[in-house]
Structures are given as structure tokens and as C-alpha cells.
Amino acid sequence: MAVPAILSADQIDAALAGLPDWRYRLGGLVTVYKAPTSAAALELIAAVGRLAEEQGHHPDLDWRYNRVFLRYSSHDAGGQVTPRDVAAATAAGAAAAASGAAAEPGLFRTIEVGIDTEDPAAISEVWRVALGYRRASSGDLMDPYGRGPGVWFQETSTPNSNHIHLDVHRSQAESGPVQEKTAATGALMNRDHAPRWVVVTDVQGNRLCLCTEAGHGPETVQDQPPPD
Numbered sequence: 001m002a003v004p005a006i007l008s009a010d011q012i013d014a015a016l017a018g019l020p021d022w023r024y025r026l027g028g029l030v031t032v033y034k035a036p037t038s039a040a041a042l043e044l045i046a047a048v049g050r051l052a053e054e055q056g057h058h059p060d061l062d063w064r065y066n067r068v069f070l071r072y073s074s075h076d077a078g079g080q081v082t083p084r085d086v087a088a089a090t091a092a093g094a095a096a097a098a099s100g101a102a103a104e105p106g107l108f109r110t111i112e113v114g115i116d117t118e119d120p121a122a123i124s125e126v127w128r129v130a131l132g133y134r135r136a137s138s139g140d141l142m143d144p145y146g147r148g149p150g151v152w153f154q155e156t157s158t159p160n161s162n163h164i165h166l167d168v169h170r171s172q173a174e175s176g177p178v179q180e181k182t183a184a185t186g187a188l189m190n191r192d193h194a195p196r197w198v199v200v201t202d203v204q205g206n207r208l209c210l211c212t213e214a215g216h217g218p219e220t221v222q223d224q225p226p227p228d
Contacts, residue, residue: 004074004082015086021093021103023171026150027080028073029089030108033101034066040099041066047095057084059092060146068101069108071146079142110169111149114209116159127151165207167197172212179210 007015012024022031035041045061045068052058062069070092072085096103117123120139127133131148133141141151149166170178172195179198183189190199197211 004077006077006080012081019089022089023105025110028071029085030071031105032107033068033096034104035101038066041068044068044099044101048092051091057088106174112167113149113151114154114165114167116154116156116163120153120155167209167211169211175210175212
């Protein structure tokens with residue numbers, strides 16, 4: 001079977017212009033739908049499941065009471081967005097509208113673990129084996145089933161003393177209010193690279209990054225991906 005064409009950033013932006021319920025996040029299209037009841041959420045899940053079987057393309061799906069978290073990505077294209085992800089998101093959105101569900105894409109946060117190191121090769125295999133992850137061509141690690149956060153290694157000759165930080169990915173519009181609320185807690189906000197990312201340091205020196213672009217997400221999985 002031929003590998004589907006990977007969409008460029010401009011093509012993804014063009015597709016999202018017609019998909020207001022959805023966002024791009026680290027190689028996938030993501031959203032959250034809030035159904036009127038938990039029973040209605042189950043009905044939406046069933047509808048998405050039927051579509052997936054018809055299309056031969058299945059999302060990562062998570063059910064939380066009356067909310068359904070969805071992510072479409074093409075594993076056989078290295079975990080990137082292809083035209084069939086756009087088609088699947090379009091069909092899922094129509095099913096959600098028919099069920100009376102409301103889109104809440106801002107609830108879909110994507111978390112990565114960043115590890116500062118002078119020598120990624122010296123430590124990455126420990127993390128890969130211990131987590132049961134797969135390695136991307138970039139050297140980043142990813143959960144093959146999409147449940148755990150990705151892990152990437154920030155190569156630097158001056159690693160931060162605590163070495164490990166979190167990257168929290170949102171769209172730019174949704175990240176802005178979070179940045180302001182975070183600043184109001186008294187955290188130190190380094191905006192040198194805004195709006196792509198803002199480095200947040202708490203009063204004990206621990207760091208996290210509020211990110212608005214894909215940045216360091218895995219691109220091409222070297223190991224055999226799970227079934228799509």
C-alpha cells in the first residue's frame with residue numbers, strides 16, 4: 001500500500017480554515033467534543049468508530065464522562081497529517097454536530113518531557129527501554145499507543161541544574177491567556193522566543209515551557225508503527 005502524501009504546514013492551515021473544531025498538534029489533528037450526557041458521548045464514540053471502520057483509519061480516542069478527546073494522525077506516514085486525517089476529522093465533526101456535541105479544542109493539551117543533556121545518545125536508550133517507547137528519526141521518543149507524553153533530549157553544553165522540564169503545547173490563541181494567568185502566580189516568564197514558546201520558572205527553579213508550535217515533536221518513527 002502506498003504511503004499517503006504528508007501535508008505541508010500551509011496545506012494544514014488551509015484545511016483547518018474549514019475545520020474550526022480542530023487544531024494541529026505535534027503531527028496530528030486534535031479536538032475535544034462535549035456531549036450533552038455521558039450516554040450521548042458513548043453514542044458519539046460509536047459513530048466515530050463506525051466511520052473509522054468505513055474509512056480504514058482510526059483515531060486515538062479518550063472518553064472522560066461526557067467529553068471525547070480525538071486525535072487523527074497517519075502512522076504509516078511517520079506520524080504526520082495526510083489528506084485522510086482531514087477527511088476523517090471532517091466526518092467526525094459532522095457526527096459530533098449531529099449528536100449535539102460542542103467542540104472544546106482548547107481542552108486538548110499536549111505534553112512533552114524535555115531532558116537537558118550534553119550527550120543524548122548516552123541516556124536515550126535507557127529512557128526508551130524503561131518506558132517501552134519507540135524512537136523517531138529526530139531522536140525523540142514516543143509512546144506507540146499515544147497515551148504517554150513524548151520525550152525529547154535538548155542537547156546543550158550548559159544543561160539546567162534540574163535537567164528535566166515539561167513542554168505544554170496549545171494553539172497560540174489558547175496559550176496566550178494561560179501565559180497571563182501563569183505570570184500572575186509570580187512565576188518568572190522568559191519571553192525571548194515568544195510566541196513560539198515561553199519559559200516558565202517557578203520560585204524553586206523548576207522550569208516548563210508554554211509552547212504554541214510543534215517544535216520538537218517526533219516526525220518519522222523508525223520502528224514498525226502500530227496498525228493505523
